[in-house]
Amino acid sequence: MTxxxxxxxxxxxxxxxxxxxxxxxxxxxxLLKRDDLIHPELVGNKWRKLVPNIEAARGRALVTFGGAYSNHLRATAAAGRLLGLPTTGVVRGQELAGRPLNASLSRCAADGMRLHFVDRSTYRHKSEPETLASILRAAGAEGAYVVPEGGSNAEAVRGCRALGEELRGRADVVAVACGTGGTLAGLAAGLDAGQCALGIPVLKGGFLADEVRALQERAFGARTGVWSLDDRFHFGGYARTTPALETFAEDFEQRHGLPVERLYVAKLLYGLVTLAEEGAFARGRTVAAVVTGRPFPES
Structure with missing residues (x-):
């Protein structure tokens, strides 16, 4: 890029x-890997995952998917505005249609993204060809380039491999918060032998290992690198927080002067502190935490 x-x-x-x-x-x-400083509007792993998809789109309009608080929807909308590309966001939850938009979706709309709300049952089947085609027709997005929820596909995973390459030889364990698993899949592939990647899922359900494995197989042909998941730190699921997590994040901000994004980064850092207290990391080890985002104003 120029x-x-x-x-x-x-x-x-x-x-x-x-x-x-x-x-x-x-x-x-x-160590903190400050991916939140990559780009002022496509922050962190959103840049690493979206840009390869934008290149693959070759100027076509973009359509993608997410919940009402999706960082990925905001990043896609911002990219569309910056590049002059039409964008459509398919939002989970038909009951949200007609209601006042929250700060996150308002930002998407302000950036020119057309929002299309679908019921949760339909949304669960969005990857099935017939359902996807029906959604695209209803959204007026036929012919658009489809970026999956969270931006995680083979292109995105290959883009995130550079994150691991940047950390080669710098840490024993590299940890990242996970939504759809694409960043972890690419990160692990880019690390050196002897390094391992640790994913902290922010959704509950315990399904992510299969997703990460499938993403690596699509991107690289096989499971690649050494990685694992710890499912204990989702705090009730995506977009869920608790007073304890809020207190932790505020304390970390005061200790280190780092604005802590609550839905991903706070859960990652809380998990790492817990693991350190449990003795999960041997003495003399270096742990790097990937800061994938920053707080969204008014969110």
Whole structure:
């Protein structure tokens, strides 16, 4: 990409050490991979996943999927505005249609994204060809390039491999919060032998391992790299938080001066602190946490 490209990134993203006694007293170093600084509007893994899909679209309109608080929908809408591409967001929850838009969906609409709401049953079957075709017709998006929910497909996974490559030799464990699994799938493929990737799912259900494996098979032909998941830190599911998580995030912000995004990054950091206290990381190990986003104003 040239410097005049509105999607031009700042890469590699910074890798910063933070001194936190909850890690240091166990002999563990904590690094923050600041992917939130890649691009002012396509933040973190959204840039890494969306740009390969935009290149594959070759100027076609974009249609994608997400819930009412989807970071991916916001990033797609922003990319459409920056590039002058029409975008359509298929939003889970027909009951939301006609209601005032929340701050996240309002931002999508302000960026020119056309929003199309579908009932939750239809949404669950959106990957089935007949259902997808019906949704596209109803949304007026026939012929558009389809980016899956969360942006996770083979193109996105291959794009996220660069994240792992940037971290080669820099940490023993690289941890990332997971929604649809594409970032973890690519990250693990880019790491060196001897490094491992750890995913912290923000949705409950325990289904993500199969998704990550399938994404790697589509992108690379086989499971690649060393990775694992810890499902304990979803705090009730996507877009769910608790007072304990809020208190934790506020404390981390005060300790380190880092604005902590609540739906992904806070859960990741909470999980890593818990694992350090449990002795999951051997003394002398270095853990890198990928900061995939930043707080959304008014969200």
């Amino acid at each position: 410097s005049t490209d509105p999607l031009a990134p700042h890469l590699p993203s910074p890798l910063e050490e933070v001194r936190d006694d909850r890690f240091s007293r166990h002999g563990v170093r904590l």
